[in-house]
Amino acid sequence: ELKVEQNPLFLSMQEGKNYTIYCNYSTTSDRLYWYRQDPGKSLESLFVLLSNGAVKQEGRLMASLDTKARLSTLHITAAVHDLSATYFCAVGFYGGSQGNLIFGKGTKLSVKP
Amino acid sequence: GAGVSQSPRYKVAKRGQDVALRCDPISGHVSLFWYQQALGQGPEFLTYFQNEAQLDKSGLPSDRFFAERPEGSVSTLKIQRTQQEDSAVYLCASSRDYEQYFGPGTRLTVT
Numbered sequence: 001e002l003k004v005e006q007n008p009l010f011l012s013m014q015e016g017k018n019y020t021i022y023c024n025y026s027t028t029s030d031r032l033y034w035y036r037q038d039p040g041k042s043l044e045s046l047f048v049l050l051s052n053g054a055v056k057q058e059g060r061l062m063a064s065l066d067t068k069a070r071l072s073t074l075h076i077t078a079a080v081h082d083l084s085a086t087y088f089c090a091v092g093f094y095g096g097s098q099g100n101l102i103f104g105k106g107t108k109l110s111v112k113p
Numbered sequence: 114g115a116g117v118s119q120s121p122r123y124k125v126a127k128r129g130q131d132v133a134l135r136c137d138p139i140s141g142h143v144s145l146f147w148y149q150q151a152l153g154q155g156p157e158f159l160t161y162f163q164n165e166a167q168l169d170k171s172g173l174p175s176d177r178f179f180a181e182r183p184e185g186s187v188s189t190l191k192i193q194r195t196q197q198e199d200s201a202v203y204l205c206a207s208s209r210d211y212e213q214y215f216g217p218g219t220r221l222t223v224t
Contacts, residue, residue: 043156090155100146100169101213103156
């Protein structure tokens with residue numbers, strides 16, 4: 001059974017600081033996703049990582065993938081209050097009839113002034 | 114362009130009632146997914162369609178849950194004889210390739 005584990009589950013940061021969220025998964029996967037969710041809202045796609053060593057950056061967020069270690073990281077640089085949200089990683093498979101994503105429990109990020 | 118839409122956005126049902134949740138995917142998207150998100154948790158897979166074919170329903174929690182997509186576009190998730198544990202946000206997503214686009218969700222509260 002595929003498991004996706006995120007840590008930490010809760011993260012309180014000060015503005016201007018850096019931090020990393022970790023996502024471990026238990027089985028070989030085709031692709032790794034990062035989503036953002038604001039309270040009461042749906043999921044906003046941040047990154048899709050498709051191969052070992054993939055690195056993508058958007059603003060203060062950078063995501064990377066190490067398929068051999070089955071690990072993805074979401075690095076936050078110089079955090080600002082607007083980044084406060086819950087961040088989910090999800091693992092996907094597109095072989096055969098499987099297409100669904102398996103999500104982690106999410107990391108609730110709070111950025112304080 | 115238009116994204117994935119879902120209706121209703123909020124639904125309150127008394128225990129034992131049947132409910133129907135609708136999803137309008139992005140036009141041209143072949144794949145459609147339903148997820149259930151309990152409060153404070155990540156979304157959990159319910160079922161998956163490719164066009165009108167339901168290829169995977171392994172995530173449906175009981176036989177009270179039923180989904181259909183008869184013409185390969187709009188999909189309906191039906192829950193019969195709702196129970197309190199069915200209270201959650203039901204998310205629909207559609208995709209054409211590997212990227213899944215999520216709708217706003219339907220928040221179901223069973224009283």
